[in-house]
Amino acid sequence: MNLSYWEIKTWLTNIDYTIVGSGIVGLNCALQLKEKYPKANILILEKGFLPQGASTKNAGFACFGSLSEILSDLKQHSQDEVLELIKQRQEGLKRLRETLGDIKIDYKALGGYELFSEKDNALFQDCLSKREEVNQLLKPLFKADVFSLKPNTFQFKNIKENYIFNKFEGQIDTGKMMEALLEKVQAKGIKILNNITVDSFLDNKSSVDVKTNQFEFTTSKLLIATNGFASQLIKETVKPARAQVLITKPIKNLHIKGTFHLDEGYYYFRNIDNRILFGGGRNLDFKTEETTQLSQTDLIQNKLEEILKTTILPNTPFQIEHRWSGIMGVGSQKKPIVKQLSNNVFCGVRLGGMGVAIGSTIGKQLADITCN
Template structure:
């Protein structure tokens, strides 16, 4: 592509910071850089028409881990690491709320619930048995019990009578959040270019050369905020993980309010007004869902509908209106990767499905590496 003098001058010359990815992490990185370097030229490159990955596609859960997820994490992480993970997620949520405002992101503190299917007897008993220990672990930070046993009051089907309630969970409007972040970036003189794919880069010591599909340009610093797509360019220990979701048409007199998990967090649902958003099922086909390709599969979508009918809305007719997918970034560790790849190249990736919770914090940490 042949660029004009004006295009070169305004967008691709004297660039101080180039960020790849305009999602939650990328936008918070840019805003933090603007705070630290008020006169700098900041450019964000985004390969999609809208932020790719999961930033505009996630379910809008303001959560930091269900009881069973935290118990599972203790099998692969130390107690101190698990506490730090929860603290980071909670602090990230507070940072997001402070930066944008609860009314803007439609923050609703309905609380969160974990359900246990009737066939998951061992998981149910294990969680109830370990709940006091997990509460003791988290109490110094939250100054209260995080998890409590409650009788299911929503009329769910094929589950144990008791659910685990978490009063600290909430839900947000993902679309409102991302629109507000994009607006804030533009107001802070941050340039955002969409439909731009980075094909390569080279740190030349004094600057970084960035290759795009049709041309190349130089930047002083390059920062990757590409999460599930990070492995394609940065060679980081990040695997893409597709998450499939559906949403119903409006349901008259829907009484379900809150965020809900079951089957160790592999399934999750919430109300959006009088609709139900339901997602998950990646555990049905780990190999197939370890992909950076968007799309839906029959095995998972059929299972979502089965569970929606049998568990979530057992006595309520519903129609599915829309389906979509998002791409998360996961790895062997739940800790995000925020590090320098060379003198002038940095990354903030592997959010482990907790982008809403930690995206703002990872963005700040990435900007503060410089």
């Protein structure tokens, strides 16, 4: 271990709660625990030098699901289950904005648009025919119609002449959000240790023995908030899902403003700092993208560039400045897993690509079940 007396005494002794993962869930969980127990000694362990999974790597969509995604969910879940999912996302976004403030996270209510390719006749007609039905389903939550039709004012090519518009969708600056969360957590005296990987743990009923790549220690409670990486530590049904992203160099007089979904949400793009951020494409090769490797593939990156050229920016020259990947946690069910695993071990994982929307809520739920 090669740790000094001071290191052990200050950082690794008398720990009440240890949270694995310093993403949106882990940080919000820590804040909630500190609110309940101001004198609690809380430690957060993070495997990366920054939050490693998706919290600092997502597209910054403040969304709760496109119309086609909601219709797809209704085929797999009951109406009540889908409504509960959307309510959780709505409340999570509200909680995130209230916790940090719109200015801190650069929240912009520019609305969200779902685009349909010219070949997507069946999907487009299905969405049109069921739009009012979904609006009625969501009215108790939003007190207004959510989905409306808008013409192709952004002059995208090879898509239907109308978008489906969601006035309740917005966008945030992911980096500013996480910076603000980290500042808030550290200001409360909560400790964060980076570049620490939890290798294993043992719940001995009175406490939990934790073994990391750097040291071993004991904590009263252990909370797993690693989402897409959860299967490396626990046996819950959550799979990693890689999301590949690229961003252009600044584009002069960029007229595209908002968040955009294409192909049932498998592709998504937005404006940010006069650039287009564009991600998705894991439906091209689901099996390969079921990975925790933070890398890119030619198959998906080439497809993203192709869609940029032919659909999003057909008459605008652009250059790609940067590419990256994030790791989501998904499963056959959209419902997140928040549960007690043993006497002193708990988890809040499987956010299904909705970390920005539900991370704050799942963090609170994780803290709540730990305290019961």
